[in-house]
Every structure is written in structure tokens, then in C-alpha cells.
Amino acid sequence: xxxxxxxxxxxxxxxxxxxxxxxxxxxxxxxxxxxxxxxxxxxxxxxxxxxxxxxxxxxxxxxxxxxxxxxxxxxxxxxxxxxxxxxxxxxxxxxxxxxxxxxxxxxxxxxxxxxxxxxxxxxxxxxxxxxxxxxxxxxxxxxxxxxxxxxxxxxxxxxxxxxxxxxxxxxxxxxxxxxxxxxxxxxxxxxxxxxxxxxxxxxxxxxxxxxxxxxxxxxxxxxxxxxxxxxxxxxxxxxxxxxxxxxxxxxxxxxxxxxxxxxxxxxxxxxxxxxxxxxxxxxxxxxxxxxxxxxxxxxxxxxxxxxxxxxxxxxxxxxxxxxxxx
Amino acid sequence: xxxxxxxxxxxxxxxxxxxxxxxxxxxxxxxxxxxxxxxxxxxxxxxxxxxxxxxxxxxxxxxxxxxxxxxxxxxxxxxxxxxxxxxxxxxxxxxxxxxxxxxxxxxxxxxxxxxxxxxxxxxxxxxxxxxxxxxxxxxxxxxxxxxxxxxxxxxxxxxxxxxxxxxxxxxxxxxxxxxxxxxxxxxxxxxxxxxxxxxxxxxxxxxxxxxxxxxxxxxxxxxxxxxxxxxxxxxxxxxxxxxxxxxxxxxxxxxxxxxxxxxxxxxxxxxxxxxxxxxxxxxxxxxxxxxxxxxxxxxxxxxxxxxxxxxxxxxxxxxxxxxxxxxxxxxxxxxxxxxxxxxxxxxxxxxxxxxxxxxxxxxxxxxxxxxxxxxxxxxxxxxxxxxxxxxxxxxxxxxxxxxxxxxxxxxxxxxxxxxxxxxxxxxxxxxxxxxxxxxxxxxxxxxxxxxxxxxxxxxxxxxxxxxxxxxxxxxxxxxxxxxxxxxxxxxxxxxxxxxxxxxxxxxxxxxxxx
Ligand SMILES: Nc1ncnc2c1ncn2[C@@H]1O[C@H](COP(=O)(O)OP(=O)(O)OP(=O)(O)O)[C@@H](O)[C@H]1O
Ligand SMILES: [Mg+2]
Numbered sequence: 014x015x016x017x018x019x020x021x022x023x024x025x026x027x028x029x030x031x032x033x034x035x036x037x038x039x040x041x042x043x044x045x046x047x048x049x050x051x052x053x054x055x056x057x058x059x060x061x062x063x064x065x066x067x068x069x070x071x072x073x074x075x076x077x078x079x080x081x082x083x084x085x086x087x088x089x090x091x092x093x094x095x096x097x098x099x100x101x102x103x104x105x106x107x108x109x110x111x112x113x114x115x116x117x118x119x120x121x122x123x124x125x126x127x128x129x130x131x132x133x134x135x136x137x138x139x140x141x142x143x144x145x146x147x148x149x150x151x152x153x154x155x156x157x158x159x160x161x162x163x164x165x166x167x168x169x170x171x172x173x174x175x176x177x178x179x180x181x182x183x184x185x186x187x188x189x190x191x192x193x194x195x196x197x198x199x200x201x202x203x204x205x206x207x208x209x210x211x212x213x214x215x216x217x218x219x220x221x222x223x224x225x226x227x228x229x230x231x232x233x234x235x236x237x238x239x240x241x242x243x244x245x246x247x248x249x250x251x252x253x254x255x256x257x258x259x260x261x262x263x264x265x266x267x268x269x270x271x272x273x274x275x276x277x278x279x280x281x282x283x284x285x286x287x288x289x290x291x292x293x294x295x296x297x298x299x300x301x302x303x304x305x306x307x308x309x310x311x312x313x314x315x316x317x318x319x320x321x322x323x324x325x326x327x328x329x330x331x332x333x334x335x336x337x338x339x
Numbered sequence: 340x341x342x343x344x345x346x347x348x349x350x351x352x353x354x355x356x357x358x359x360x361x362x363x364x365x366x367x368x369x370x371x372x373x374x375x376x377x378x379x380x381x382x383x384x385x386x387x388x389x390x391x392x393x394x395x396x397x398x399x400x401x402x403x404x405x406x407x408x409x410x411x412x413x414x415x416x417x418x419x420x421x422x423x424x425x426x427x428x429x430x431x432x433x434x435x436x437x438x439x440x441x442x443x444x445x446x447x448x449x450x451x452x453x454x455x456x457x458x459x460x461x462x463x464x465x466x467x468x469x470x471x472x473x474x475x476x477x478x479x480x481x482x483x484x485x486x487x488x489x490x491x492x493x494x495x496x497x498x499x500x501x502x503x504x505x506x507x508x509x510x511x512x513x514x515x516x517x518x519x520x521x522x523x524x525x526x527x528x529x530x531x532x533x534x535x536x537x538x539x540x541x542x543x544x545x546x547x548x549x550x551x552x553x554x555x556x557x558x559x560x561x562x563x564x565x566x567x568x569x570x571x572x573x574x575x576x577x578x579x580x581x582x583x584x585x586x587x588x589x590x591x592x593x594x595x596x597x598x599x600x601x602x603x604x605x606x607x608x609x610x611x612x613x614x615x616x617x618x619x620x621x622x623x624x625x626x627x628x629x630x631x632x633x634x635x636x637x638x639x640x641x642x643x644x645x646x647x648x649x650x651x652x653x654x655x656x657x658x659x660x661x662x663x664x665x666x667x668x669x670x671x672x673x674x675x676x677x678x679x680x681x682x683x684x685x686x687x688x689x690x691x692x693x694x695x696x697x698x699x700x701x702x703x704x705x706x707x708x709x710x711x712x713x714x715x716x717x718x719x720x721x722x723x724x725x726x727x728x729x730x731x732x733x734x735x736x737x738x739x740x741x742x743x744x745x746x747x748x749x750x751x752x753x754x755x756x757x758x759x760x761x762x763x764x765x766x767x768x769x770x771x772x773x774x775x776x777x778x779x780x781x782x783x784x785x786x787x788x789x790x791x792x793x794x795x796x797x798x799x800x801x802x803x804x805x806x807x808x809x810x811x812x813x814x815x816x817x818x819x820x821x822x823x824x825x826x827x828x829x830x831x832x833x834x835x836x837x838x839x840x841x842x843x844x845x846x847x848x849x850x851x852x853x
Contacts, residue, residue, distance in 0.1 A: 194457045199444055206437035213399065213431055214499075215420040215449045273439035 019267025020279040022319065026312070027286050034289065038296045044172025046292060048165075051178035054288040056081065056236040056243065058181040058281060060255065061262045062188035063232030065280045068263050069192070070204040070225050071272030072128035076117065076135035077233040078255035080110050082248070083143040084237020089151035089247025099157045107234045113139065114230025118223035132226075136256065143249035150248040153241060161242050177239045184232065189277040201225060205272030261309050262287055265316050286312065350375040350538040351396075351507050356405030358388075358395050360744065363735055365391040368405070369564045371557055373507060373538040378529055380549045380570070381542045383559035384582055384776040385748025386734045389542050390432050392559065393509055397422040397429050409506065420449070428505035430496050432512050432542070432747050438485025438492075443467035445484050446499050470498050475524050489516045494525075501528060508532060509540040512747065514548060515774050516684075518636075519802075526552050544748070544776050546575060558582055583778045603627040605663065606796040607679075607765050609648065612657035618643045619821035620656050625765060630787060630797045632807035634836050635817035641800045642684060643820065645767045648798060649681040650674035661764075675708055680758035684769040684800075690754045693743030697733065698724035700742045700753050705760045727756035732782060748775045755783070759790070766790075767798045772806065784810055804833045816840055 035042040060077045067074045084106050091102035113135065121131045165173035192198040200221050203211040212218045241247055260270075266283030268275025290308045294300045351373035358366040366388045373379050381389050395402040398416030407414055409426050416422040422429065436445045443460075444451075446467045451458040467480040474494050484492055493516050500508060508529075514522050529539055529552060543549055549556065549570070556573060558565040558581040565581045606627045613620030618640045625631055633641045646652040648659075650668035659668050661677045668674055674681065683690070692700055702720050709715070715723075724738035731752040733745070742753055751774055758766055771787075772780050787810050791797060801807050807814055814831050816824040816839040824839040826832075 194460075196449065196451055196453065196458060199440070199448060199451065199458065202440055202444075203437050203448055206439040207435065210435040210437055211448075213419045213435060214437070214445075215418075215423050217418070217420055273437075 019316075019319070020276055020282070023265060023267050023279050023282045023286070023316075027282050027289065030286060030289050034293050034296070038293075041292065041296060044168040044170035046172075048168060048172035048174055048178065050285065050288045050292055051181065052173075052175045052243070053291065054284050055175075055177040055181040056240045056252075057255070057258060057262065057287070058284045059184050059236040059239060060229075060233050061259045061266075061280045061284050062185055062277055063229035064256075064259045064263050065188070065266070065268055065275060065277050066192065066201055066225050067128075067229045068205075068260070068268050068270060069272055069275045070201045070221070071208065072121070072222075072225065073132060073260070074114075074117075074135075074226060074229045074233075075129065075132040075256045076113075076139055077229065077236070077259055078252045078257075079136045079139035079143070080113065080230055080233035081237040081240055081252035081255060082250065083139045083146075084110060084234050085241040085244070085247040085251050086143040086146045086151065086249050087247070088238060088241050089153050090146055092153055092155050093151055099155050103238055106238065107231060110234030110237070111227050111231040114227040114233075115223050117230070118226030121226065122219045122222040128226075140249070140253075146249065147247070148249060150246050152246045154245075158242060158245050162245070177242050180235070180239060184235065185277060185281045188232075189281075192277050197221075197224070202273060205269075205274070258287065258309070261313050265309075265312055267316070270317070349373060350410060352406075352408040352411075353392070353396055354406050354408075356392065356395055356407070357403045358391055358400075359403055364562050366395060366402075366562045369559065369562070371396075371564070372567065373540060374555075375506075375536045375538050376533050377554045378533050378539045378541055378552055380553035380556045381540055381559070382549065382556055382578070382582055383565075384778050385752075386561075386746040387559040387582075387776075388562040389559060390511055390746060391562075393429065393431070393511055393540070393542070397427050397509070399431075423503060423505065426506035427509060428500040428503035428507070429509040430500045430511060430513055436484055436492060436496050436499070439483060441481050442471075442478065442484050442487070442495055443480040445495055446470060446480075446502065450503075470502050471495070473528065474498055475521075490518065490521060493517060494521060497525060501532065505537070507538045507540070511542045512544070512774060513541070514543055514545060522548065544774060544780075546578065546777065550575070560584055579777055582776065603629070603794070606661070607648075607677075608660045610658045610660075612647060612654050612659060614643075614647060614652060614655045617652065617820070618647060621815075621822040623648070623815065623822070625796045625798060627764075627794045627796055628791045629812045630791055630799060630810050632811035632814040633798065633800045633817060634804060634807055634814055635840060639817040639840075640820035640822075641817055642769055644815075644817065644822075645681065645769055645798065645800055648674075648765075649679050649767055651681065675704070675761070678761075678764035680704070680761055680763035680766040682755055682758050682766070682768045682771065684773070690757070691742055691750050694741055696739050697728065697742055697745070697753055698738040701727055701738075701756045701760055704757045708761050723760050727760060730759075730786070731756055732779060748779065751775055752779065763795065765796045765798065767800075769800045770802065771799060772801065772803065780806075804836055807836070808833055 040046065060081065064074055064077065087106050088102050091097040091105065092099050097105070117131050117135045120126060121128050161176045164176040166179070168174055192201065200211070200216050203214070203216050204218065204221055208218055240252060244251065262283035263275070263280045264270055265286055266275070266279030266281070268279060287305065287309055291302070291305050294302055294304050349372045353369065353371040355368045355370065356366055357368055369388070369392060371392065381392065383389050394400055396407050398418055398421055414425045416425050440448065443464045447463050452462045452466065453459065464480050471478065471480065476491065476494055478487065478491065484495060493513070497510065497513055513525065517525065533539055541553060553570045555567065556570050556578065557567045558578070560582065603626050605624055607625045609621065609623040611620045611622060621644065633644060635641050643652070647654050649671060650673045651671050653669055659666050666677055671681070692703070698720055701724050702715055705723070706715055721738065727733070728736050728738055733749050733752045733756070742750055745753065755771065772783055775783060784806060787797060787799070799807070799811070808831055811831060812827070814826045814836060815822050816826065816836055818840060826835055
């Protein structure tokens with residue numbers, strides 16, 4: 014339940030990083046930059062929220078990047094080639110991705126297969142399907158795209174809180190509430206603790222598994238739509254490797270990769286840390302953007318080491334109290 | 340016991356239930372009847388099929404044949420959740436709650452108090468606190484369950500089941516990790532529930548407890564029903580005969596051969612050994628071929644002493660010697676290097692690797708001791724596994740079976756075999772007979788004596804004073820985390836031990852299983 018200490022550490026890293034960046038480039042400390050950071054991280058924040066549920070429940074979802082890619086292509090084709098009204102296209106793709114997630118969840122539960130394998134297959138499937146639809150980038154020119162892109166709430170200091178950033182924030186908050194306050198959320202933690210035990214305690218493990226992967230794919234679908242707003246195009250190669258950025262954000266956010274512990278808020282902070290590194294590199298101008306990956310890698314390593322340390326610490330008093338009980 | 344339902348129709352009727360796991364026929368056409376308001380003990384040796392019966396009835400796995408009726412109505416639950424809906428509340432043997440969730444979440448998982456789709460955290464904690472208070476437990480229910488002792492976790496699991504207010508409450512070895520006081524509380528609650536007309540199934544290897552609490556007894560043997568009796572009219576020896584299908588070799592009674600031993604060399608000694616705030620410094624000498632019993636109440640420092648001796652905990656004073664040479668015991672590794680072995684009390688949860696086979700589990704410690712660069716050949720492994728399966732009567736005898744598929748008691752025997760296989764010079768056993776049936780109980784005690792004749796030195800912790808008296812050459816009595824008395828020879832008697840334990844207050848005496 015308690016994702017707190019690691020989350021606090023993530024928060025400290027984020028703030029310290031922000032202060033360091035701001036010392037070097039005072040311009041970073043403006044609502045303008047922060048607004049852009051939120052906009053740039055929007056799609057990652059959305060998928061990562063879903064991934065948090067999956068990982069806390071003890072699973073993993075490698076298909077999310079491909080689902081985002083497929084979504085952008087589908088939406089672009091549906092609107093531009095097949096003449097679907099954009100809203101209909103959105104509903105269709107969300108239904109499709111939710112069904113895709115539910116199917117993966119069902120396979121994982123019914124055949125008792127490792128989520129890693131099943132979602133890896135899902136990843137190839139979705140990516141392959143998007144190539145089938147189209148191999149080239151399809152620009153989207155529907156009016157709703159320019160409307161949404163132009164929409165923004167002005168923040169003091171001239172920053173813009175864009176529509177897609179708002180969507181992301183709503184999803185993050187909604188996800189956090191779902192995880193912390195509802196029975197569904199408690200069951201997610203229970204699954205991560207032990208599937209067998211949760212089942213003996215009366216949790217409908219099968220249904221939960223289906224729902225969790227459905228949620229993840231659904232959020233990946235929404236992230237795909239947001240991504241298409243962000244780029245105003247659909248391209249089958251978009252969001253390649255995003256599943257790994259997502260997992261990194263979740264782990265940096267203090268969620269245990271083995272499940273059972275973590276929080277959506279932590280994940281959100283993890284996403285912001287990655288966004289901050291990218292922003293820093295943009296400001297610097299001389300660094301290759303691959304430095305983002307390197308910095309993320311180092312952070313990831315540090316956080317996993319830290320978690321192992323915390324887990325070991327958490328065990329210690331336990332053995333003591335066991336000894337004392339006898 | 341009064342009946343709130345029609346006494347003619349039993350509350351729970353199980354007819355002709357069968358279950359096979361591959362070639363193992365775990366249950367064969369077993370009948371079981373539970374009346375409303377009765378406490379019904381389900382007994383049998385390790386592997387007799389008790390847990391399988393419970394799981395088959397509550398739908399944890401599908402049964403091959405048989406029907407289950409509750410209140411006259413036929414049911415076939417397909418999951419633990421469906422069983423709850425049908426009126427069962429069960430604490431399975433492998434207790435298992437979720438250590439990562441808070442105590443309150445564990446108690447109310449999947450049935451939290453809700454308002455507008457949101458869990459009412461405050462209300463849930465309040466109820467959790469009230470529920471645990473009935474069991475004499477006052478703890479922070481918002482803390483993760485894993486931060487509490489095994490006993491607390493066990494009580495939590497029982498409280499959860501009791502609170503389901505089902506018609507049938509099933510407890511599979513609920514008392515294995517509880518102390519006497521907690522057992523009293525549990526029994527009080529069981530009696531209350533029975534008065535309300537709930538039927539309770541109680542599995543235990545503690546026959547004293549069975550006679551204390553149960554109205555009726557059903558005995559299984561090798562997956563078959565042996566019979567159902569009224570507890571009051573079933574003498575203990577008859578019960579044991581029903582369980583074993585033979586007479587029990589007399590084990591309790593006079594101490595077999597202690598005293599006849601010739602005095603041997605000192606194997607390990609501890610001078611002024613202790614750790615502040617853990618166990619007061621003590622002197623302890625362990626000779627080859629000698630059994631030293633550690634007696635005392637729960638929390639008196641028995642397990643703490645064992646952990647210090649093994650190196651699982653670092654001493655901050657005193658000197659340890661092995662065969663006369665000073666040694667430093669900083670970690671369990673050091674202990675193993677000097678030829679010590681330690682079978683902890685929570686072996687059920689700590690030691691077993693469920694996916695590995697019996698053979699692999701048995702050779703685990705030996706392999707670790709030899710180091711990975713000197714692997715045991717398959718032939719040696721087979722040989723070792725076969726020897727211990729035979730010696731400890733582990734059933735089924737197939738060493739290639741994953742340990743997770745064995746019954747609880749047989750899993751414990753496998754763990755004992757693991758340490759024996761390392762041929763230690765000193766073996767520390769914490770409650771070696773817990774969860775082990777009467778037959779195997781006697782075997783283990785005999786085994787302990789035999790091992791000693793081969794020169795092994797044993798330090799045994801047990802709450803069963805009868806037992807300690809049977810096999811110990813010396814008994815160290817602990818109280819309040821200090822060694823207070825050492826008994827040897829003729830002085831080893833249950834009465835003397837109790838007197839030493841209770842020296843500063845007679846009230847404490849009842850905490851030990853007599
Ligand atoms: N899942 C399983 N797969 C294969 N065999 C099993 C499985 N569960 C139990 N068995 C076998 O069924 C038999 C009965 O086991 P069960 O657990 O019911 O015994 P028990 O009476 O509860 O014993 P104990 O007192 O040791 O707990 C044993 O031989 C065991 O090895
Ligand atoms: Mg059992």
C-alpha cells in the first residue's frame with residue numbers, strides 16, 4: 014500500500030533536478046517551459062498511468078507503444094481516407110484497443126502464460142497491423158485537430174496549458190483516485206502481492222487480469238489519439254520503444270517491478286523527470302538527444318538499486334519481530 | 340450444542356467425494372457430515388487428505404466425483420469467491436494473506452465498506468480495529484501486514500474468516516503458530532460461533548486441543564474415510580489407532596537412554612554469549628551426542644538463543660568455540676561453515692521452494708555448503724533423496740514430485756531432511772514436531788535419539804514439555820530472555836521445568852503446552 018518513501022525520493026530528485034536546470038538556464042523556471050514540458054509528456058503520462066496498474070498487479074505490458082502507433086495510423090486513415098467523423102473514429106479505436114487489451118488479459122489468465130510473452134506477441138501484432146494499414150505517414154487535416162491544438166488555458170507568466178496536457182492531468186488524477194480509493198485499486202495491489210493468495214481470499218483474479226490489461230490498452234489508445242494531436246499525423250513507426258520509456262517512468266516513480274507496491278503519482282513524477290531531462294538537452298542545444306536515454310538509464314539503475322535497499326531494510330525489522338514473537 | 344436449524348438436515352453434507360492428482364488418489368469416496376452448531380475435528384496423518392477435502396469442498400480445485408450439500412441444497416462452487424457466497428469461510432493451511440497490503444485491507448479485501456464506489460477507509464479501519472480487539476489484538480491496522488509476526492498474521496487470517504459470518508467455518512491447522520493464550524482466545528470465539536449455530540471444521544495435530552474443543556471427530560487415512568465418532572466417547576488411544584491404522588510405538592514415558600551415554604567431547608561452547616536487548620549473556624556447552632532442550636514461554640528467548648548460536652544474529656558479548664577453537668559467528672554462512680544447521684520455526688513460509696522437487700529441496704543446503712563449483716552428481720542426489728524419504732517416511736515417496744504438491748506436514752519433513760543431509764555437527768531445531776502428525780512425531784523423536792548416537796549434537800526448542808523430557812540430556816529453561824536454570828539427569832521432569840518457568844509467577848505456567 015505504502016508507495017510513499019520511494020515517491021518522496023522521486024519528488025526530491027525532480028525538484029533538485031529542476032533547481033539545477035534552473036540555475037544553469039534561468040529561463041527553465043517559467044510557466045512557458047513547464048507548460049511545454051507537460052504537453053510534450055502528455056502521451057507518456059497517459060500510457061504510464063495504465064502501466065502503473067499493470068506493474069503493481071505483478072504484470073507487464075509491452076504492447077503499449079505499438080498500440081499507440083496503430084492508433085495514430087487508424088485515426089489518420091479513418092478520418093482522412095475513410096471519411097469517418099473524428100469523434101466516431103476515436104470511439105472506434107478506443108473500443109478496439111480496449112478489446113485488444115481484454116484479449117491479452119484473457120490469454121494471460123486462461124492459459125496461465127507469462128504477461129511478458131503475451132504482451133510481446135501483442136506488441137508485434139499491433140505494430141504489424143499498423144504497417145498493414147499504411148507504411149507512410151498520413152497527415153491529418155481535420156478541423157478538430159487545429160481547434161484542439163490551438164486550445165489552451167493561459168497560465169500566469171505566459172505559459173500555455175494545452176488541451177492534451179489537460180487530458181493527461183485528468184487521467185493521472187483519475188488513475189490515482191481509482192488506484193487508491195476503490196475496491197478495484199485494492200485488488201490490483203492484492204494481485205501484485207500474490208495471485209494465488211488473492212484468489213483464495215475471494216478476489217476474482219481472472220476478471221481483474223482482464224480489466225487491468227484492458228485499462229492499459231485503453232489508455233494506450235487514448236495516448237495514441239493524443240499523440241496524433243501532438244504530431245497531426247498518423248505513422249506506423251510512431252512511438253517505437255515507448256513501452257520501455259513507460260516502464261522506466263513507472264519504476265523511477267517508485268513502483269516495484271515485481272508488483273504489489275507503487276503509485277500513479279510517483280509514475281507522473283517519473284514522467285516529468287524524463288521530460289525535464291529532455292528539456293535540459295533542448296536548452297543546452299549541443300547535446301545529442303540520446304543523452305535523454307543515457308540519463309534515464311542511469312536514473313533507472315539508481316532507483317532499482319535504491320528499491321532493493323529499501324526492500325532489504327523493510328525485511329529487517331520483520332525478522333526481528335518474528336524472533337521476538339517466540 | 341443447540342441447533343438453530345432443523346436437526347434432521349445436517350448443515351453440510353459431503354457424499355462420495357474423490358480427487359486424484361495424476362496417479363495420487365488423494366481422496367476416495369469420502370463422506371463428511373457437519374451439523375449446525377458443532378465443532379468437528381478433521382484428523383489424519385500428514386497426507387491423509389484433510390486439506391484436499393477442504394479444498395475440494397470449497398471449490399479451490401474441481402473434484403472428480405461427489406456431491407456437497409449445504410443446508411440441504413446442492414452446491415458446486417468453482418472458486419474461493421463462490422464458496423464464500425455459498426456460505427463457507429475458510430482459513431486454508433497455507434494461511435496466506437497479503438503482506439504488502441495493510442492489516443485492514445487484508446481483513447476486508449473484496450468486501451470493504453463502500454460509499455459511492457469509494458472505499459470508506461476510516462470506517463474500514465475502525466471495523467478492523469474492533470474485529471481484532473475481539474482476538475485481544477491491539478495493533479496499527481493501517482500498517483502493512485508483513486511488518487507483523489507470523490502469529491499476528493495468522494490471527495488476522497482467522498479474524499477475516501470469522502467475520503465473513505458464514506454458515507460453515509473451516510480452519511485448517513489454525514493453531515500451528517499460535518501460543519497458548521491466543522489458542523484460548525480462538526477457542527472462546529469458536530465456542531461462541533458454534534452457539535450461534537455455525538458449523539466449524541477444525542484440523543489440528545494437537546490432540547489435546549482436539550479433545551478440548553471438538554464435539555465430534557472424523558478421521559481420514561490415505562485418502563479414505565476411517566470413521567466418525569463423538570469426541571467424548573473416543574479414547575485417545577483408539578483415536579490414534581484410527582489415524583495410524585496401527586498401534587503407536589510407545590514414546591512418551593521414561594527417558595529412553597539418556598544418562599547411559601558415555602560423556603563425549605564438547606562440540607561447541609558459548610561463554611558469556613549474548614546480545615544486549617536480545618538475550619542476556621549465557622553459558623552453554625553442547626557435547627557430541629547430546630540433546631539439549633530449550634524450554635520456556637513464547638518470547639522467553641528460546642528462538643533468540645537459537646539464532647545467536649547459529650549466527651543468524653550477531654552476539655555483542657562473549658566467545659563461541661567449536662571443537663575448542665574460538666570462532667566468530669557473524670552470519671548464517673559462518674554457522675553453516677562451522678557445521679551448524681538451523682531449522683527455523685516458520686519453515687512453512689521460509690524454507691520451502693515449492694516449485695523444486697523433493698530431491699532438489701533436500702540437496703539444496705548440502706549443495707550450498709559444498710559450493711557451486713563442486714556440483715553433486717545426479718546419482719548422489721538421487722541416493723541422498725531416497726535415503727531421507729525413507730528415513731523420515733516422506734509421502735508420497737516419489738522424490739521427483741514438486742514439494743509444493745506435498746501435504747503441509749510432509750513439506751516440513753523435507754526441510755528437516757535438507758539440514759540432516761548436510762551432516763551437521765550441531766543442529767538447531769525450532770519446534771521440530773509442529774504440524775507433524777502423531778505417527779511421524781514419534782518417528783522424529785526416535786530419529787533425534789538415533790542421530791545423537793551418531794555423534795550429532797542437537798539443540799531443540801519445543802513447547803511440548805512431554806517431548807522435551809523424553810529426548811533431552813539436559814534442559815535449559817529460559818525466562819524473560821535469560822537462561823535461568825539448567826536441569827540434567829534425574830532432575831529433568833515436566834514438573835521441574837514448569838517450576839523453573841513459573842518461578843516468578845504461577846500465572847505464566849499455563850502458556851506452555853502441557
Ligand atoms: N496440488 C496437488 N497436486 C498433487 N498432489 C497433491 C496436491 N495437493 C495434495 N496432493 C497430495 O494429496 C495427498 C493429500 O494431501 P493433503 O494436503 O490433503 O494432506 P493433509 O491431510 O492435509 O496433510 P497435512 O497434515 O500434512 O497437512 C498428499 O499425498 C499430497 O501429496
Ligand atoms: Mg493439510
